[in-house]
Amino acid sequence: MTKQEPNTEQKKDPVILVVDDTEDNLDLLEFALKRKPVEMIRANSGMECLSLASERQPDVILLDIQMPEMDGFETLRRLRDNPATAKIPVIFLTAQRKEPESIEKGLLMGVDEYLTKPIDTDELLVRTKTLVRMKRMEAELERTKADFMAMLVHDLRSPLAGIKDVIEFFRELEKTGGDLTPDHFNLLAASQESAERMLQLINNLLDLSKFEAGSITLNKEPLSVRNIVGKAAKQMEFQFRQRNITVRTDVAENLPEVTADASKISQVLMNLLSNALKFSGTGGTVTIAATAAHEPDGAGRQEVVAIAVSDTGMGIPQEEIPGIFQRYKQASTARRVRQKGTGLGLAICKLIVEAHGGRIGVTSEPGKTTFRFTLPLTSQ
Ligand SMILES: Nc1ncnc2c1ncn2[C@@H]1O[C@H](COP(=O)(O)OP(=O)(O)OP(=O)(O)O)[C@@H](O)[C@H]1O
Ligand SMILES: [Mg+2]
Numbered sequence: 001m002t003k004q005e006p007n008t009e010q011k012k013d014p015v016i017l018v019v020d021d022t023e024d025n026l027d028l029l030e031f032a033l034k035r036k037p038v039e040m041i042r043a044n045s046g047m048e049c050l051s052l053a054s055e056r057q058p059d060v061i062l063l064d065i066q067m068p069e070m071d072g073f074e075t076l077r078r079l080r081d082n083p084a085t086a087k088i089p090v091i092f093l094t095a096q097r098k099e100p101e102s103i104e105k106g107l108l109m110g111v112d113e114y115l116t117k118p119i120d121t122d123e124l125l126v127r128t129k130t131l132v133r134m135k136r137m138e139a140e141l142e143r144t145k146a147d148f149m150a151m152l153v154h155d156l157r158s159p160l161a162g163i164k165d166v167i168e169f170f171r172e173l174e175k176t177g178g179d180l181t182p183d184h185f186n187l188l189a190a191s192q193e194s195a196e197r198m199l200q201l202i203n204n205l206l207d208l209s210k211f212e213a214g215s216i217t218l219n220k221e222p223l224s225v226r227n228i229v230g231k232a233a234k235q236m237e238f239q240f241r242q243r244n245i246t247v248r249t250d251v252a253e254n255l256p257e258v259t260a261d262a263s264k265i266s267q268v269l270m271n272l273l274s275n276a277l278k279f280s281g282t283g284g285t286v287t288i289a290a291t292a293a294h295e296p297d298g299a300g301r302q303e304v305v306a307i308a309v310s311d312t313g314m315g316i317p318q319e320e321i322p323g324i325f326q327r328y329k330q331a332s333t334a335r336r337v338r339q340k341g342t343g344l345g346l347a348i349c350k351l352i353v354e355a356h357g358g359r360i361g362v363t364s365e366p367g368k369t370t371f372r373f374t375l376p377l378t379s380q
Pocket of ligand 1: 204271279329332334340347
């Protein structure tokens with residue numbers, strides 16, 4: 001793993017390992033790439049490719065198919081079999097434009113791209129860049145997933161351990177025949193809260209995986225945005241009041257109805273409101289506004305209802321905004337509040353809004369954060 005790190009840095013030129021049994025081809029390519037932003041390593045045979053690949057960890061391997069002794073297919077198979085080289089993207093180099101059988105065979109073996117001879121260096125560079133970017137994104141996703149798993153295990157384990165202790169405590173009390181005191185009821189209330197948090201977390205995870213598997217069905221019906229906003233505000237009223245936060249709703253008169261899944265849209269509102277609450281500290285104002293608007297839609301423009309949830313809390317640093325709609329991602333603001341989250345809320349919001357054909361975005365500065373999402377009037 002450590003060997004790969006230098007190549008995952010943003011600024012370094014990508015390293016291409018070019019494998020061809022004809023020296024002239026390697027010379028030609030080396031010359032063509034001389035002034036380009038890449039580093040080329042040469043290999044004369046499949047065997048040499050295998051050792052250089054594991055030693056140098058290139059970003060991409062450009063592999064000729066026809067080679068004596070070990071051909072491109074065999075080399076690819078061995079690259080994939082070795083954990084040290086299994087993940088290095090491979091571009092196959094075919095002799096003519098039409099070699100459907102080789103292409104199919106290569107694809108089945110997990111080749112990433114094709115190029116035909118003579119090599120167009122610009123094309124090679126574009127393909128290389130794309131593969132490098134994809135590899136980096138995959139590595140990043142793997143890391144986030146691993147972090148998330150660690151967090152998830154912790155988030156489920158500690159409340160469950162707490163609940164188990166409370167149960168054991170009451171079983172003991174039952175044996176000794178002790179009386180129930182207000183403290184005991186507080187313990188029960190805390191356990192209930194823990195159990196609810198765990199349930200919420202598990203429900204979020206299930207929602208997310210259902211959405212990702214494409215198996216979620218929306219129960220769309222004509223919906224009054226005024227009603228749904230009112231209900232969500234009411235549901236959170238108590239929690240906001242406890243933190244001395246004023247909630248304002250500002251729904252435009254004569255707002256048209258939207259065709260949407262009521263429970264899913266209230267889930268979006270609740271997620272946004274719970275973030276507004278969590279990141280507001282005490283005092284301030286949370287506003288839920290709804291207006292009619294238009295937004296680009298493929299060829300033309302479509303009528304939408306735009307719903308915005310604003311808070312007067314700490315805000316989100318600009319550079320962290322692009323990541324916050326990704327699952328498991330939390331911004332640095334998450335570390336500044338006591339209540340822990342898992343970074344799933346906004347990912348779920350985005351999936352729900354987009355499943356309705358709408359969009360979601362955010363603008364933020366300290367003291368003012370606005371999440372805005374749209375819902376098209378007409379069902380898709
Ligand atoms: N209103 C807000 N003000 C400041 N930061 C916010 C706000 N809303 C979201 N964020 C930032 O975006 C991150 C992602 O939000 P998201 O709702 O996905 O996760 P979460 O609230 O941390 O966890 P979960 O919603 O799963 O309980 C948060 O961790 C926080 O850093
Ligand atoms: Mg949240």
